[in-house]
Amino acid sequence: MNIKTYIDRIDLRRFRFWFQLATFALLVYGGRLAIDLGNSLPTFSCGYNKKGQAGVCYLLPLQHQLAEPWSQLFSPAGLGVLGGFALFLLWFVVLNKAWCGFICPLGTIQDWITSLRKMLGIRYSTYSDEQFKKLSLIKYVLLLALIFMPLAIGGQFLSHDWATPYCQICPARMIIPVFNGDFSQWMVDFSSTGKMVLTALGMFITGLFLIGSFLKKRFFCFFCPMGAFHYIFSKLSLFKLKKEGSKCTVCGDCYRVCDLQIKPIADNVVKKDILMDDCILCLKCVAACPEQGALRVELLGKTVFESTKDGFVKRMGLEKKE
């Protein structure tokens, strides 16, 4: 068995579990080992996890930088913003949205909560098509807010109390530091109206996150502005999800396993580059596809993992029965 065949037959669920565990440990506890991956990570390695962070989610410095006074932001000194963005892009292009499916600590926590639900035998929830369409816009609204609110601060239109607005409402700020025993972010800050609104909203969303992730697979990813930000640059990535429509029988297996309920992965037999804005590149669709080469993952144009009958049979446990 060559390497390609071995990869195509891989037990993706087990691989993801261990990979996610390793990256979770790296990003949440790596700081304790003096690991520092910088401030431009394209994933929720929360900067508020001061005790253990091995790097910082790019959305935090981005909001800080955009809140600089306009006289500075729109001057040569503002080139620093581009430097941070370039680093973000360098990290991002390698793995594309697989940062969400394999590395994001908040995504991993959601997967663990999903596992708990499964163990308890409680069924999961789904959105209707109508709900899906409406709710999928929220992440773009959040993305616009996290860009324009800091800009308004820099332009003196908004109080600095509204600084880092997205981080203030992001559940990662509350949840990830907890893994290092830090509950300091579990508070409502009454020092100003802006801080009070944002921190109260942040706590409310944390409550939504905990129950939502229990009821719906990858509940928060659907609203994640980082996912929307990723999608803008996903065409530049070296890592791509491709579909061969002619080989697809529209059986719907890929849709049924998709945590984000992305329908075009099954329905669309025309589009080659099938990566959608909600996709987290978990590759469950590729693993669940029974058709040879219908779905594949490419790195620099070279197929690294694709759907195969053989792999499907192995993963479904049909091999032994035969």
Place this chain on the structure above:
Amino acid sequence: MNRFPLIALVCAMFSTGADANTQLWLSDQPPDKSLLQKMQRSHGGYVYVEHDVYVKQLWLRKGDSLFKSSYAESVADNFEVLDTQKNISKPVVEHDANSHSIRFQMPDEGFYNAYYTERSVADNVLNVTTAKAEVLKHSCRLGHNYDRKLVNPNQWADAPMEIVRLRLPEEDFHTNIHSGALLKFKVFYKGRPVSGAQVKLETQKGWINTKTTDRDGIAAFQIIQDNFPVEAKPETQGAGAEANAADVKPSPEGEGWVRGNQNKEKSLFESPHPSLLPEGEGAHALKSTALGSEGADHKSSEPATEKSSEHAEHGSGKKGGGGHEMRQKDNFLVHAEYTADENGDLNGAPYRQAVYSVTMTGSYMPNVQVDQSRPQALMYASAGFLVLGGSAVLYRRRRIKPFKEVSFDEH
């Protein structure tokens, strides 16, 4: 002509009062505030960046207190700089009509100490006055994987008198001092810890506390729970701070705070001369026009990032809706004094006693936890949890269709 005696009397009163308690200290607030436009903010305050190297400029100030001070006009060139590797060197000294300053490069990360020393003899007493500034060089762009030993304070062994702020637990380059923090200062006389030295800490708002060093040379202060109103006005600060201070239940280190009299004397300094601005007020006024920075406030509730300093120092934009200015930094001045029985002469002037003093400045911010509520936070989180969880349960129940037996009548 008639006014002359009155002016002379006021000047005489002023000069007499100033001489009685005059202190010297080093400050990074320039007399010409337009200079700030050429600088960048950094973790260690304003710096010039020349060929990618931080250059710090410090001015010598003198006065009774932070509130009542001016720039020193005539000084000797007795300046030294202790770098992060504990090498001592002479900085560049710049003189102009109204002020004297030093400039030195800060190529490495860590703390740099600057010293100014003045010696004089009067009434057979040798006065040795040292002004010290401790300046941090840290750039988040260089990452945070630095040697933690660099956070430790550096001590100049040859200083006639030295004061060192001992570090807070888990202090790093992003740590800010907040109200309520327990600050410990260690005083050295000729390189050795000295007990019995008087240490006075005075805040920008005029709160004063005095301690005596213990046998290890340490004096501890719990920084007063000061008040930082959003629209800070000198007239209201006093009453607010007093009211706030009354709520505090201080530890032994927090006892002993008394109110200074700077408000009463303020009227003498309401003139527009910039050199008479209270220490730190220049920065306060320049908040909205500040140049770029790299961040200061991280230990409170903000994480360490490349550009997060504005929390502590920028304060740009409109104020929030009431309450306190949580990002405001107020300065404090520490003054330690020790009297020793020494005989000798200085340039032919004999003395039988020596009074050594040293000053150092620092800054503190409001206690962020004062305005935070955990029960409310749990209430909001519970609300989110129950709203979505309850909705899901109700939705699922509503969709359950009761079993209905269907029977077919075949006749």
